[in-house]
Structures are given as C-alpha cells and as structure tokens.
Amino acid sequence: MTTITATELKSRIDAGEKLHIVDVREPYENAEFNIGGTLVPLGHIQNMQLDELEELKDEEVIVYCRSGNRSGQACQVLEMSGFKNVKNLTGGMLNWQETFKV
Numbered sequence: 001m002t003t004i005t006a007t008e009l010k011s012r013i014d015a016g017e018k019l020h021i022v023d024v025r026e027p028y029e030n031a032e033f034n035i036g037g038t039l040v041p042l043g044h045i046q047n048m049q050l051d052e053l054e055e056l057k058d059e060e061v062i063v064y065c066r067s068g069n070r071s072g073q074a075c076q077v078l079e080m081s082g083f084k085n086v087k088n089l090t091g092g093m094l095n096w097q098e099t100f101k102v
Contacts, residue, residue, distance in 0.1 A: 001075040004062055004087045006096045009035075021062045022053065024074045025093075029066060033093060033102070037062075042070045045077050057083050064089035064096075 012019060013035070021037035023030050030039045040052060042065070053061070061083060065071040068091050075086045089096070096102070 001072065001079060002087050003090045005090050006099045009062060009089060010096075010100065019062060020056050020059050021064065022074070024063055024065045024070050029093075033097065035064070035093075035096065037064060042074050045074045048077075048081065050078075050081060053078070053083075057081075058085075060085040060087065062087045062089060065092045067094050068092040 009019075009021075021035065023034055023037035023039045024042040024045060025039075026041055027039060038052065040049075044050075045053075061078065063071040063074050063078070063086060065074070068088060071088045071092060075088045078086045091098075
C-alpha cells in the first residue's frame with residue numbers, strides 16, 4: 001500500500017483526472033462531508049462485499065476515511081483480494097479539512 005497526500009489528491013481532482021476514490025466511512029459520516037468518493041463502508045470491504053469495486057482491480061484506487069486508519073485496513077484487504085494499485089489518503093478527512101480549511 002502506498003499513500004497519497006491531501007494536496008496531491010486535490011491537485012489531481014482539480015486537474016480533472018478520472019479517479020477511482022472510495023470512502024470507507026459510515027453513511028452518516030459521508031453525508032456530513034465528503035470529496036465525492038464512492039461510499040463502500042469498511043465493514044463491506046472486510047466482509048468481501050466487493051462487487052462494486054471488482055472492475056477496479058487493475059486500476060488505481062484511492063481510499064479514504066476519517067483519519068486514515070480504516071482506509072489503511074481497507075487498503076490491506078483490497079490488496080489481499082488482488083487489487084494492484086491501492087493508495088491510502090494520509091490523515092483522511094480530518095487532514096483534508098485542516099489542510100483546506102473546510
């Protein structure tokens with residue numbers, strides 16, 4: 001698993017790159033604040049409910065959560081499931097909100 005910083009990710013979003021971003025928080029957390037990632041709670045990933053992500057096995061997948069811990073766990077599960085290019089957003093949404101003052 002590699003990491004990506006909030007600044008790197010925001011630059012890529014702002015540049016209009018087509019990214020595969022996955023939010024592994026709970027629905028209520030996603031509703032409060034999100035950066036447009038596909039919501040797949042960590043529990044779904046841990047239970048191998050990966051149908052909506054299956055076609056991304058050979059693509060770059062950027063995973064985020066509140067602080068970076070759950071997304072780190074999700075990255076490990078995804079890698080063990082054959083995903084080849086998984087990145088964890090360093091510091092999660094807490095760092096994103098602090099970095100960009102949102």
